[in-house]
Amino acid sequence: MRGDIKESILFLFKEEDITLFNKAELSRRYNCDPRTIDRYIKIAKGEIEAGTQKREYKSKLDEFKPIIINKVDKYGCTAKAVYQLIQKKGLYR
Known part of the structure; x- marks a missing residue:
């Protein structure tokens, strides 16, 4: 609004x-x-109510979020390195 x-x-x-x-x-x-x-x-x-519903966005990588955060925080991996790791494990194509 x-x-x-x-x-x-x-x-x-x-x-x-x-x-x-x-x-x-x-x-x-x-x-x-x-x-x-x-x-x-x-x-x-007062004819209608204001919309309070928020849209929920989902990503294909949401399920891999803990792995990604772990690699970036622990090892300082770049986005490319994280992407290659996910591809190597067969988690994302």
Whole structure:
């Protein structure tokens, strides 16, 4: 969520009727899409909830993280050396 838009919309919502404002003009003012402004207005009105769900990113190398950290910390291996080790063990192709 963009904090500047959220604070401005909430301020306008408290002061005046937010439906009187032009969403296109507000979007130009804050350099964003009009749908973003519409979403923040709906959040301020309580029609929808703000999204709190965070995306979880996974990597192919997550399962090898302990091995990689061990080699880098203990032996000072470079990324190329770690990659070759993983390839040699047949863990990653």
